Amino acid sequence: MQFYAICPKGVESLLADELTSYGAKEIKEHPTHVTFEGELAVAYRACLHSRLANRIYLCLLDEQFDSVEELYKKVNRIEWSWHFDINQTFAVTCVARKNKHIRHSGFGGQKVKDAIVDYYQERYEQRPSVDKESPDYRVHALINGTQLKIGIDLCGHGLNQRGYRADGGRAPIKENLAAALLLRAGWPELAREGYDFHDPMCGSGTLLIEAAMMASDMAPGLLNHQFDFQHWKQHDDEVWREILARAKVQAEKGRQNLSNHFYGSDSFRKSLPVAKENCEASGLAEFISIEEQDIRNPSQKLISEKGLLLSNPPYAERLGEEDEVTELYRDFGDYIKARCMGWKVAFITTDDRFAKAVGIRSHKQYKFKNGALDCKLYLFDVNKDNYYTPFDPTTFNPNWENNLSDGANMLKNRIRKNMQRLKSYLKQNNVHCYRLYDADLPEYSAAIDVYEDEAHIQEYMPPKEVPEKVSNKRLNEIVRVTAGILELPEAEVHLKQRKRQKGKQQYTKQSQEDDFKIVEENGFKFQVNLKQYLDTGLFLDHRKTRKMIYQEADGKKFLNLFAYTGSVSVYAALGGAKTTTVDMSNTYLNWAKKNFSLNSIAPYGHNFIQADCVQWLEEQEAKPNYDLIFLDPPTFSNSKRMEQTFDVQRDQESLIDLTMGLLKPEGKLYFSNNFKKFSLEPKLKERYIIHEITGKTLPPDFKNSRNHHRCWLVQHKI
Template identity: 30%
Template sequence: MMENFKMIAKTFFGFEEILAKELQQMGAQKVEQGVRMVSFVGDKGFMYKANLGLRTALKILKPIHNFRAYNDRALYTGIQSINWEQYLNVNQTFVVDVTLKSEHFNHSQFVALKTKDAIVDQFRDKYGKRPDIDKDYPDLRINIHIHDEQCSVALDTSGNSLHHRGYRSATNIAPINEVLAAGMLLLSGWDGSTHFLDPMCGSGTILAEAAMIACNIPANINRKEFAFEKWNDWDNDLFDKVIDSLMNKTREFHYTIKGYDKAPSAVLKAKDNIRNANLEEYVTISQENFFDTNKETQGPLHMVFNPPYGERLDIDLERFYREIGDTLKQGYQNTNAWFITANLEALKFVGLKPSRKIKLFNGKLEARLVKYEMYEGSKKAKFQQD
């Protein structure tokens, strides 16, 4: 019987609720929402499963110790009180990541250095030699979080942020973060039960995430590696079993997922990424200017996109957002259209009233995910028919 332990899944502001829901559906225990994080309980197999399957988590941490640290001496002593041989041997490498919100410490580099000293001194005292630091490919990634006087020490189970899904090749377009794309799709209610369109698809991230949600394909199935694969208790057979059980839960998809972009370079890039993700049978991409298109499919359409904004492209924002509104009104009836924008002023020019507005962050920029419901015929006609 594997033992259960507490874990913390980090996420973006605004995604806490959908991440908690993902964890509950996956079978996590004691799921509790915080700010930009959700804590939960599971065993080692569940730790593998969470890293492979969660769409809206950026990182999964495994807390191993908590103590009070009000100065550098208390920090050093607290770190030394952990038996590091449980997690690391003298010939391995490690790195320390630090997050600070404390009056007692104001330099994360200093905290990282003190932590490193406490760990290597423990090995040097016992063996006369010490593990090395490796910032790029460490065997163990240690996460230190100090809030006021509380110091929490955790092992990073993921390694690189989980938005590195493994399907996106180098890109010259400013692409949307994969976790942000997946979170937007889940917030929009996308579940694969209608046709889907991203009319400004860029390098295809929203399309890839939409297809994986529709088919219930694990988010990180294409990822090259996770930090826990270098741990002393790494269990390859268990990992393979977890992958098999997740892949057995994939499902058929009976609608279309389409992407448009007016730039030929974006279309090529998006096709490349969809191929890398093995999603070609579900996704088609064509070179089109959204403003010259009409809805192609019968029945309801679900649309999610990330229009370019002032920071990225030199465009006439007023005209651009007005054209979004006009195109939706004239060509896309029976459509739920969602998009994200960090330009809150520009929303006024769409000329439609959003039925939802959700506050999110796109990088450092405060943004809104907005929903426009385009009815079959006018709203008035719909009302008269009823």
């Protein structure tokens, strides 16, 4: 008989070894699944004993197909009545990859379902019922290119769902991935040698329970041993009962002989009751102790003489968390060195930098997928010969130039050349916030901005053909070289990824930190945030534009539309204008008010209006009240607060007409936007005097930038 088992990516070879131990033959590994052959007893053992598989399927079809029609015919020819009766319910799941005919898994599942239903209709003139929630049988279709596998799920539930975990707690690791980590860490052999087990960040206790089950030789399916094959028409109940009975005897014997100790701890108090409940449900609570403990302030000095520490520490899941998580891993390293001397240690994480922060050399790494995240399991031997001082991003690294790649050296030389080119301009104009680099080298595609004693890096999305590993390496090199040249700690170099903003992504927070910094420009003060938002609060490319408005503002009435954080309004107010600042975001208007306060601008004579700028313009009576207007709309917006979408290319004519209705006959409108492909509507030039002045408004540090504004001066024809 033919079968296949589904598993997490990276677990295939381990699963193949496991299936071999159950008597499986003709084993072949594939991405996320393993095919094998054997008697029915082999599949029963796999359902009950497998620690690694998600599900086990009886394979009914494994063939090539070239069209949707051929898929239907092949599925329809299967003798479904051998497996379930017409009065029983079924459901179909489908996974489709890389097939030009079946581009959507839902479509593939629908065609398989149709073929099964029609099989019964043709033979019995009746149709079986589909029950997606609780079917008697689950049919699985796996389409990979032109290869089609059709199987019946023998399990009925995910084998990772052992039955002991009612609550997963925070960011739980799946049980079969936990088992895979234990196997890679060598736990079965270590357990037999009398090693103890410790997880100091145990969460809901999954690793502890899996380790105890493994050490006691307890089949993971014993807690949840109702399987769909028990009501399959070809089920052999005698074989199954014998396998189940042997597993129970084996587990009881292993439990009686279990001498290992299992220690769990966590600083998150709410996790502890969950972990203890899960241990009770596993039947192994008497072997597992769990306590509240922070690794930075441990309650015990030595756990035992020899053991395995295996843990799943937190990852930096949001931008801005890297520094905090790196610090946690440094503390984790100190904990290991103080309390686990001579032990084996392993942990899984998403970033090499976190592993390096532990300060112990790893002798082996394995790649895994934890959900959608690419991770590595790092293995360590805890002895002083493997210790080293981890890199500290909070201090400047004087050795940053050591072992730079050829590409990083090119980047270093280019940034230094840019600094030399800008040196006199920055000094003469007392500029402290400026653009240092903007994707000058295609391989290092990012913008680097300096904000006094900190740096802000915006990475542009790399092309799809560039592997993620390569782009991450280059990004790390940008951070390292930037920090080195500016003589900054890497913690003062703030990294964000810039890509086309769509829908809910627009102007969203990049981290949860409220960390504002006050910077100076032309003697004026502004609040910026280098961590929390994609844009920092001060558009550096408008430095000259702001100064032009300041020089023209005395005695004028000034209107700032799409005002963002109001920096242009600050210049106008300090230049002597009465200002009106309009933006849809209350957050940015409050930011603008803080910028006014920083510069000791009295609120009298200055208005702040929270409104959709387009709607606000439509509601005005076209009275020419303003001498000076700055209009800097976004390229595109579909905010929930807007009644309709805004597109600067599409809507420019009506937007400028509405704005010009508020401008006095002798007044000036400065119209700016950042859309690279923007083309001014010719009809506007028939109604107004329009000159592009981008060259006059662009400072030297943005002359070669790939992302900067364009600007037009618009005036009435008199």
